[in-house]
Amino acid sequence: MTTFTPEDFGFTLLEDGTSVQDVIDQKIDTLRAEESKEAFFVADLGEVVRRYQLWVREIPRVTPFYAVKCNDSLPIVKTLAALQTGFDCASKCEMHLITSLGVDPSRIIFSHTIKPPTYLKYATSLGIQKMTFDNEAELVKIVCLNSHVLRQKKKKIVILIKYKKYRYCKEDLRTCGFFPDWGMLQGLLPPSLFSHVRAGWGKHKEIGLVLRISVDDTHSMFSMSAKFGAKLETCPALLKRAQELGLDVIGVSFHVGSYCMDPVSYTKAIKNAKDIFDLAATIGYKMTFLDLGGGYPGFDIPNVVHFKQMAVEINLALDKYFPVSSEVQIISEPGRYFPSTAYTLAVNVVSKRVDIKKSSDGKFVPSLSRLRN
Template sequence: MLAKPNISFTEAKALSKGIETPFLVVSKKKIEENYTRLNLALKKRVGLFYAVKANPIIEIIEIIKNIGGGFEVSSIEEFRLVMDLNISSDKIFYSTPVKKKSEISYFCKQGIDLFVFDNEAEIEKIAQCAPKSQVMLRIQTKGNNSLINLSFKFGAEPKDALYLLERGKEMGLYPRGLCFHVGSQCFCPQSYIDAIKLCHEIFKVADSRGIHLDLLNIGGGFPIGYRKQVPDIDIFCKPINEALKHYFYSNNVEVVAEPGRFICADAFTLVAKVIGKSIRNNKPWYYMDDGLYGSFSGRVYDKGDYLILTEKDGYKTPSVLAGPTCDSFDVIYKDYDLPNLNIDDLILVPGMGAYTIASASTFNGFKRAKILVVD
């Protein structure tokens, strides 16, 4: 399935008469629908903790809160953002594997008693700043089937898992379980299955050494379609469910996940405008009022590849699509097939909810896209 715009060109034109572009149209219903679809696809047996980093706007957090979901946070500011809505600390999972001592102390004082680690130095910090806390060990995965390999930076090598778990116990901590992340925008469920099998083996070895684990975090990575088709989430999750049932559910292990992109990405559509055009080196250039320093920051940080929609028909030619800033780096696409566009033509870009406005800036004095919540 590919992400679809949640607004028509007719509706976008009407809105743009009173609201200056660029703006992002957000569908509350789509966020609720995505959460429910993933929950059902995982047979309601996996606790879902929305990854706030994907998109931290209050509206999403309120929706997830109202339907009973939890939240994965990676910083004090994300934690405060969630807590400002009176969300219970047991609905919050603090997942950062490497932290400042001051951050560990802060979270401990706020009632968070479960911390993630992936190295021995982190164990020592947690034992010092949050003694007797529960801990989870993050395990490295291959990340071969994902757009972004999130084990490049974090995750202990499996061969070191037992030593690190025993070291945590020796330091007075309580090892609760394992976590992994197969990578952002994962295209193949086999990555989850391999990681689940690996964690099962580590659970067994740990149990034989007197460390009884009962919590597994399978991370995020559930894909959505941008310009490339991905399987329906029910089909994608079927073999994951089978692996969890075979290796963990029979042993009364609690399983949680941290979806971000899947929850929010296709609930957002960007409405932008062509503000300039030119022919440079025999190629059409179109300048938009949003770019890499704004909503298209996902092109830089998330390897995002977005669908650009126009109302124009006719022959399409490889064109350059650039943002509004004075920086020559601010080029969104160098060879995107587009029809002939004119100044003030509107452009719709679906699938703009994840890792876009979360990393957008006000570089060069250009404001971030406004947020418009519908339904």
């Protein structure tokens, strides 16, 4: 494991027994001397390490790929990189941040099912190979990555897709610019064009696609499936299309919704994933990768959510549907799980609203209910 140095991480080592509250108090004193009342964060990186240790102890078969979108501050991503976690990146700047820390691209998944072409090209240029999808347009976009605008002639534009030339009216493509945005292009061009796109050549061959499925997320504080994830009934057609296009679909991912409160959601989703693995096998894909997404609590809430209970359900479901002998690589994308208890925000309370109400003797007094708040 990489050695931690305060210089690398910009952290301060504290005496044993010093609490976050002590650090906050000291910082407030310093700020007061500078006549500043700015808000600030205190990050307890020891807590990030403890959360990591808890994870490894409770769900040892699942490698965490931290969801960078949750908190991309340097101390946390550097700490997790040093602990050898993987990373879930959803944008170009997240991919840049994580690779600039020296993280190997094999430890990164580009986990956004709708990717701008420029991000896709950036990911492949960095050597990031694992990425998610949940729709056909995304598959076509990936194949078209290596298509070229050959020339523009008068009102026509010639586009090469897999050795075939297609001519389009410049007028139609005007809004797309010289190198058209593939999303817009697909909207403008006849669908028949894309049915001709076939497996060919280029970077898309190196991409390991992960099919994100839509699962039950009704027991979570924030749902995801309305926006992301292929409905199970559309998966056969999607997988067949991916195969037609010569794309490599290596596995399945899902997200049970953020701050999931029912561990059984994972059991059901893992079973759904297993069904897709079996379906894929009938189509000719031997899947080897399973991504359990996020949803883990940032902290336990008594009688509502307990990470350890979740871990028990996950382990049971994995042993049933994806036993060690299946040799499937299993990852997850915890976000809030890592930073929630590590970060404390200290803010300056500027003022407090107190309502005034008329008492029975006609005097105006502060409302007690407001004062209690």
